Amino acid sequence: MGMAVLRKTLPQMLVSSAFLAPLFLLLYGFFRDSLGPNPVEKITHETGQWTLRLLLATLAVTPLRRCAGMPWLIRFRRTLGLLAFFYGLLHLLTYVWLDQFFDWKAMGRDILKRRFITAGMMSFLAMVPLALTSTRGWIVRLGGKGWQRLHRLVYLAAAAGVVHFWWLVKSDIREPALYGAVLALLMLARLKKKGRQAPRAPVSTSGSG
Numbered sequence: 001m002g003m004a005v006l007r008k009t010l011p012q013m014l015v016s017s018a019f020l021a022p023l024f025l026l027l028y029g030f031f032r033d034s035l036g037p038n039p040v041e042k043i044t045h046e047t048g049q050w051t052l053r054l055l056l057a058t059l060a061v062t063p064l065r066r067c068a069g070m071p072w073l074i075r076f077r078r079t080l081g082l083l084a085f086f087y088g089l090l091h092l093l094t095y096v097w098l099d100q101f102f103d104w105k106a107m108g109r110d111i112l113k114r115r116f117i118t119a120g121m122m123s124f125l126a127m128v129p130l131a132l133t134s135t136r137g138w139i140v141r142l143g144g145k146g147w148q149r150l151h152r153l154v155y156l157a158a159a160a161g162v163v164h165f166w167w168l169v170k171s172d173i174r175e176p177a178l179y180g181a182v183l184a185l186l187m188l189a190r191l192k193k194k195g196r197q198a199p200r201a202p203v204s205t206s207g208s209g
């Protein structure tokens with residue numbers, strides 16, 4: 001771990017720190033008992049929202065690189081994706097631990113009974129292979145093409161995340177609708193470019209997450 005490594009990974013470390021701030025605020029609030037009348041609900045909502053925001057930010061990297069002339073964004077794609085997974089893991093952990101107290105039977109029933117839980121689980125499960133294969137070693141092992149094919153699961157993760165949110169709100173669908181609209185726009189930006197762009201963007205093997 002020399003200076004060269006530090007210089008190369010500093011931007012990713014700064015971005016990670018910035019996006020970890022919401023987590024530290026939650027932890028701080030939790031231990032100070034200042035998260036409001038229902039801390040578990042507050043933690044569930046914050047971690048869920050950040051999972052979805054970070055997933056959409058990850059999906060925004062490619063269109064922004066191509067259309068907005070921001071090629072350097074690619075070095076943050078893996079960082080953003082891993083942060084999304086990390087918040088997803090915390091969100092799931094909040095449910096398993098603080099909401100259901102490790103009652104696996106009840107959770108099994110819950111997953112089958114409440115369709116929004118089914119969708120959330122699907123979104124999370126779609127992110128697992130992406131996080132596991134996010135390293136340079138896995139890009140090499142799967143080959144650029146195979147890796148890209150596998151990583152199309154990110155669309156499923158994002159779509160299922162939006163559906164999860166849509167199904168859980170009681171009446172005011174404005175928030176999930178906004179996330180859905182952003183996802184639709186990002187997908188459109190991709191489709192539009194595909195026809196004109198000759199080679200697909202290479203997979204970045206730089207950066208550390």
Ligand code: HEM
Pocket residue numbers: 041044045046047048049051052055088091092095117119120121122123124157158160161162164165168
């Ligand atoms: C791993 C399986 C998951 C479970 C068991 C789960 C469970 C939950 C629960 C119980 C709530 C609160 C519902 C309520 O207040 O009535 C919630 C909210 C939410 N979840 Fe999940 N979730 C999962 C995965 C995900 C994933 C992967 C995402 C993002 C892609 C996500 C995004 C959200 C959002 C945005 C909310 C609403 C936040 C708000 O109301 O402000 N969830 N989830």
